[in-house]
Every structure is written in structure tokens, then in C-alpha cells.
Amino acid sequence: MKKIFTIANREFRAIVGTKAFLISLSIMPILMFGGIIAMQLLQERGSIEEKNLVVIDHSKQLYEFLQSSAEANNAFVDGQAQKAEEEAKSASEANADTTADAKADSKDKAESTKPTSSPRRGPPTSSKGTRFVLQSINPDEANEAKMLELSDQVRSQKITGILEIPADVTSSGAVKLYSEDSGISTMNFWLTDRINDRVKKLRFESMGLDPVQVQQATQPVALRNLGLVQVKSDGTVQAAEEKDSMAGILLPLFVMMLMFMVIFMASQPMLESVLEEKSLRIAEVLLGSVNPWQLMWGKLLGCVAGSLTIVAFYVVGAYIFAVQKGYSDMIPLHLIPWFIVFQILGVMFYASIFLAVGASVSQLKEAQSMLLPAWILLMSPMFVWFMLVQEPNGSLAVGFSLFPPATPTTMVLRMATGSTVPTWQLLLGVVLLVAATSGCVWLAGRIFRVGILWQGKTPKLTELVRWAFTA
């Protein structure tokens, strides 16, 4: 037993004591979550852009409204920019109510000054960083030659686009936007939002309806997503808490990715270390002191210790980050013990496969192709993660979480969604995973025992089976 710990100790140091480990510790999250973080950073720090539009208003009903809307928007953007500047100057300055000015305005004006990043419709945009400068041209002048000239101006980037509003815009006509921007640009969303608001209002008026009443009548009904009512430890009933829908998606993704990273980062060095021991004939020296089982168990324990270090690093890191950003109540502390249980089992499951493969081959290249099926098994829940998050207690999620190779990642993902995973499923998952891991470790040990001293060509699958099942 002592020898197993001696091996585990060396193995652990070999995993965590390298520069490669420190580098991958910092690079992994960048690879996994870098996209999301970069997008957020860009959104926060986006510079102010200016969009120049030429408006051809055949209806003669919208241009003025759009113009005042744009001015209000620009004033808001400039105000924000100025405020940010002031804040940068003196961080202690209290936050001003950003909507105070808008509220003071008239009803019509209030409607047009509404910040375009309205959460009421459309995806969240960064239009607070976009100024709109409109200029109108006489619709009668908008002949083919004029359109071509304006198009050339768009091409040479003198203007951003041409907005053509048809005469029948309030009945059935479609508004045309000629530009090189994409269909999901900020400008596009802003225009859709503003034009629809205005046209609806015009329609209500022509029908003799009071817009305010219509708005009240068509007010959408909110659907609040709540967790479940629970009994607290002191016996009192705890009211259900509101679920954060973004957290409901991102947290499970984060937890699943963390599990994947931990398994990957802990198992990969196993492959390399066993290959080194095999190719440099270290294995023979070791087997002169310990038996193959001791050697393999020592490696597995070292690997588990390494993986726990990785998790400790990330969990503590995430916790500090969350506390600083004020999300500390979002950290699912109840999840940690289960995470560790599934992590230990998952790491042992995959590390034993990596050890057996490492012992069977003589080159890293051969190992990689033999490990492809293991990779696919480990990554399988990731291909359908969104479906799993949507229905954390659906049959797909239950099926995946009870399939041992996918259990570690899927089970923690399900738990992180905030929905209650039935206890019997958790326990069954653990039992199945323990059984599969034991089987895997046993088989790997049998293959390892023969493979570690095997010098020669890479054995075929049938050969490996023979190693495993003959004495």
C-alpha cells in the first residue's frame, strides 16, 4: 500500500509540477469560454459607431418621427459616453438615473427616446453605442440614376444605407433597406423597432383606437420560471426561488465543460507517462519493485489527486470571480460533493482506459487513433448539451446520465440546471459508474500487465482481448 502511495505521489508531481500543466490550466478556460468572454468584453467596451442613412419616405409619415427618434437616441448615447468619461474621472460619483431625462419628456417624445436596447422586443443589442444620422431626399428624385449614385456612396462608405419607405407602409407595404450591413445588424434592429412602433400607432389612430388602451390590452403576460418549494433544515418551508434563465443555460454548460476538462487534463498525462515508462524501459525497473497492479493503482491515485487539484483551482477561481461580480449566490455549493464523486469515478474510468492503451502501443500517434472511441464517448453529451439543458429530466437526459461513459458530464449538467434529479437516478448513476469503472480498471490492469513489457508491433484488438482474458 505504501508503495502505491509512493507511486501516486510521483505521478501527482509529474502531473502538476510541469510547465505544460500550468499553461493548460490557464489555456483551457480560454479555449472553452473565450468566445463568450470576448463577446461580452467587446460589448462592454464597444466604441461609438455612426450610421448614416438616406431616407426616401414615399409615405411622408415616418421620416420626422425617425429623425426625432435618432436625435433622442444620439443624445442618450452621447450622455452615456459622457457619463462613462466622468465615471472614469471620479469613480466615487454616484450613478445618475439614466432614464430621468427621458421620463421628463412628453408622452410622444418619451416613446421615441426609449433606449433602443429595450428588453421588450428583439435580441439584446449594443445600440447604446450606435448613433444614427438621417437625411431625407425627395421621393420624386429617387429615380434609377439617383439610386445608383446613392448605392455608390454606400459602396464608398460615405453613407451606411438607403431606407425606402413605401407609400402604403401603414397598410401592407414593406420597407426596403439597401446596405452592405448584415440582416442582424444593430441598425436593422433599431429601424424595425422604431418603424413598427410608429406604424402601429398610426394604424390605431386611423382605426379610432386609443394607443394607450391598445397597449394595455395587448400587454404580454409574463411567465416566471421558479424552482420548487422546499423544506429548510429547520423544518420551515422555503418559498420557491426565481430561476435565472441565462444562468440556467450557462451554469450547466460551465459545469459540464469543467468535468470534461478535468477528465481530459488528468487522463492525458497518464498516457504520456505510461508511454515514457514503456519506451524508456522504466517499467522493467518499476516491476522489479512493485507488481503491475500496484503500479497501475499508484498511477490512478496520482491522477485522481491531480484532477482534484485542477477542480480546486477552478472552483476557487470561479468562486472568487463570482463573489467579486456579486454572483456568489449563483454558485451551486450543493453540487460540489456530487461533482467530486462523479469526477473521481470519471477520471478513474477514463484514466484506466488511457493507461491500458498507453501500455499497448509504442507511439503516441498509435494511441491517439485507439483512443478515438473513448473520446467520442466522453464528448457525446456535449453534442446534445442544449437538448439536455432544455429537458434536464427528459428521457434523453436520463438515458445519457445512466450510460456510464457519459454519466459524469451529464449528471452534473442536469444537476446544475437547478431541476431536481431524482435521488434514485443519482444513486443508480453512481452504482453503474462504479461497476463500469471497476470493470474498466480490471480490464485495463490485465492489459497493462502484459502490455507494459511488450516491445514490438502494436497489438490488434483481438490480441488485447487475449491479454485481458488469459492468465
Next chain:
Amino acid sequence: MTPAIELFDVTKSFRSQVAVDSLSLTVPTGSIYGFIGPNGSGKTTTLRMILRIYQPDSGRVVVLGQPQGAVADDRVGYLPEERGLYKRMKVFDLLDYYAKLKGVRNAKPMIHEWLEKMGATPWANRKIDALSKGMAQKVQFISAVIHQPQLLILDEPFSGLDPVNMEVLREAVLELRKAGITIVFSTHDMEMAEQMCDYIFMIYRGKKVLNGTLDEIQSAYPADRVRVRLADPQASLPTHSLILDPERRGRLFEFRMADPSRGSEVLRHLVQSENVEYYEVVRPSLHDIFVQIAGPEARQAILSNKNESAA
């Protein structure tokens, strides 16, 4: 005294190939026992069975009085044929690790003592991959003896060493023997085996073909080799029907007598033809016996091994 190693009718096969065939052998405690034999003849398999790395298919292997075990005894030290050192570990840490695997708690004094003895103290904090081949071999040797074993198994300990390092290692082995440690070593270097071993065991195609002291082995083979030096360095060796395979080796001629019992007849013929300065009937060397048993296949193996060592 209990023998250090006893093999009783041991057989080990790999698939259809028999690597060791009904082998029985007794290694007395405190002796140096040389294992010789061409490549692939079963030497390493036998050593691995003694180390419990392999279990025999049949027969018994008793090591230091222990009839069986799933793992090598901590009283056994092992230096494998090929170097087994973690490249990225430091010399001291590596020796400490190997000592711990042999159950030594505080190996520090022993490590320093051995590094000193091998002239390797400055290398203690160097990484293995910064060492020369000879130095790495010394480190490997230390790792085999650091836990003060009672039985030391050395598989090709001298291969690839320059004469200076070889002498250091040879001295160390002889010193260990003086301390009462039993030493088994396999080698391709027949001269080294002759010089160092109390007993020699030769395995060929899995079977024991020689076993005993050098004297016993040599006396079982006829003394049919003759060395002659003629007074005239320009003269060539006279021919005779009893003189076979004559070879010139510097100032000496060496040949085989077709019939050793008619030695005086050959000497008379030589004296009559030339002025003979020196005449000696030599016992067959281990090399000769080896080649006689293993044939051209073995000769090739020895030659290639010598070339390797020279390189």
C-alpha cells in the same frame, strides 16, 4: 546455507515459443554467477522469473528462501539490460524514488555515499537527460543497490561503458561480493565473465548447456588450442595434417590440434622445421566454448555486440 536462488524444472512459454525449457539451477549465497548465452536464448526471461516479473508456466522459483510471490522481494536489486530512468527527473530525486519503492525510508545518506563512490556527486541535481551514457549507467547501478539488497541481478551491466567507467563498476561489484551479496549477472563479454564469475551458466534456446565453475567447464572441453612464437618474425607456420585453422595474431600463431593426444608429434614437427621460441597448449576460453555451442549465430551476436560497445 540456503542458496540465494533455486530453480526447479522451470518452464516458461510465450504463445507457442518456449523461452525457458525445464531449467533447474542453484545459485549459492555469496557467489558471483554469470549468465551467458546468445540473444533470445532465454537469459532475460530467466532473470525476470527470478524477479517475479514473470510467473513460470510450470516448476518452482525459490528466491532467498521464498518459494513464491507476486512481486520481487525488497531484498533483491535489479539493473535491467536497457536503461530505465525518467529523463526529466533529477538524479537525487530519482534515486530517492527508486529507494522508496524498495521500502527504504531515508535513503539520503546512502544516495550521497554511492554518488561519492561513483564520482557522481556533482550530478545529484542534474536531470537525467543531461547525463552521458556512462553516467546514466552509474545512476542506474546505484538505483539497483541503494536499498542494500542481499541478491543483486545485473542484466548486461557493462555494455556501452568506456574502460574507466567499466573498471569503476567492476570494482563496485566485487566490493559488494566481499560484503556477502550474491550477484547474478548476464553478459556477452566472455572475458569479463571469466575474470569475475565464480560460476558460469549458459543457456541456449531455453535449455541449460553449461553450468559450473570455469575450471569445471573448461576441463569438460579438450585442450586443443596451441599458441606458438617463432624466432624468425618473417617465417610462416609449417603445415601438418594435425594443425587446423592456423591464425596469425601479431607475433603469435594460434591453431587447433586435430587430436590433442598427439601434441608431442606436432611439437616435434615444429621444432624440426623452425626455431620455436614459445609453445603453449591452452585450455579453451569461454569464448571458444560459447562459439562451439552456439555456432556462427552466436559469433555474429558477439561481434555485433563488440562493435556496439566500441561505438
